[in-house]
Amino acid sequence: MKGFILMVLGVGHLYEAFGVSHSMTYFYTTSSEVPNFPEFVVVGMVDGVQMVHYDSNSKRMVPKQDWMNKRTNTQYWESQTATALVSQETFKTDVDILKQRFNQSGGVHILQYMYGCTWDDETGQTGGFRQHGYDGEDFLVYDMKTFTWIAPKQQAEITLRKWNRDQSGLAFRQNYLTQECIVWLKRYLDYGKSTLMRTVPPSVSLLQKTPSSPVTCHATGFYPSGVMVVWQKNGQDHHEDVEHGETLHNDDGTFQKSTHLTVTPEEWKNNKYQCVVQVTGIKEDFIKVLIESEIQTNRGDPAPNFVPIIGGVVALLLVVVVVVLGVVIWKKKSKKGFVPASTSDTDSENSGKGAQKI
Incomplete structure (x- = not known):
């Protein structure tokens, strides 16, 4: 459902x-x-x-x-x-x-x-x-x-x-x-x-609140909305202890999505973890390797500066x-100017067939 x-x-x-x-x-x-x-x-x-x-x-x-x-x-x-x-x-x-x-x-x-x-x-x-x-x-x-x-x-x-x-x-x-x-x-x-047909590449960041918190791969500013954000371990897709967030709207009409990886510092330092982001219509993969210098954190700050903001209509x-x-x-997804062949795109045309009474 x-x-x-x-x-x-x-x-x-x-x-x-x-x-x-x-x-x-x-x-x-x-x-x-x-x-x-x-x-x-x-x-x-x-x-x-x-x-x-x-x-x-x-x-x-x-x-x-x-x-x-x-x-x-x-x-x-x-x-x-x-x-x-x-x-x-x-x-x-x-x-x-x-x-x-x-x-x-x-x-x-x-x-x-x-x-x-x-x-x-x-x-x-x-x-x-x-x-x-x-x-x-x-x-x-x-x-x-x-x-x-x-x-x-x-x-x-x-x-x-x-x-x-x-x-x-x-x-x-x-x-x-x-x-x-x-x-x-x-x-x-x-x-x-x-x-609707434009493509905008994502900005990808690795975020973590504390050393024991999950590492978040945050992709934002991309368009269209079709996106895959996956974690890889040593070159292979990694699904264990991974939580995927929903794709959300930004105020400017672009989208954002986060995927969270729970892993100890010892584990990711001894293996190659990376986040791979793929956006519909863009052939290039956007990759962030999990190394300490790539991690953004708000440790010691009174308020996080990387909390995603849901905006828009x-x-x-x-x-x-x-x-x-x-x-x-x-359960469960022409020519310039107005084309007068049909004045409505809904299924409730003048025949009345769209608004059937229950």
Whole structure:
């Protein structure tokens, strides 16, 4: 089981192998009786970068990146907003229906919807994903092999039968995930290519608080987010007493990741330990050999000077969603100018097939 929070911040990692895979993901969150939090929120992301945002307080879909604002027009945002408004009402009704099915009355309840697609720009391989979660558990999952719905919960059986009988709805969703979503993903990659397709090498440091503390290999300032940070012992990958941290956002849009090695000074002085960092799109390996002169420490300082800082819009979203959702856990990642072939990239087109009622 992977946390929903991890999906939000995973910047494509749940659907992206280490390589050149790209992803577009939408997250819908509908909440009931959560104080100081919008009842309905939509977050759209490309390669883990938030590009659009909607909530029930503002009732407007808005760009979160300059390249989205520059490469789209009023028609696009009006269409996106209209789609979100329809989904907002549908999902609000769905929460009431689910309360009845689960014999619930008041209290905090969360309905979540996640969908999107992936594309590997080297192999051309594509994929899709779509699922609903309710109060921290899978409710409905879309099977990309059969293009039908699966119901992990008995309370979802009614919806399962209804949705799987809707042949036009199934066809719409299959076409969206296998065709249209990929078109929009490539389009957004083109819109933001100066940002999304760039490569920035990491700065790698070895950090240690005290001689008995784990040695941290800290890579920061790299882009894109695909990264491997591994420890090697005498030229071989070393996994014993190694703890891997998550990939986190920096304020400037780059990323950071730390991997911690627990080893005694005697052990690393008698063997060759080194940290190897590999970043997607960069052929060069970045290596730091574990020797005393390479270790940065804050021994004697009142406050560490190398504590990673999580910043940026998505990190703020993490804090908000962690507080609100708490235990919510899920399994599972063109031409210049606006292209008017379709005015919305979501799966809630004018046919209404995206905002199916539970």
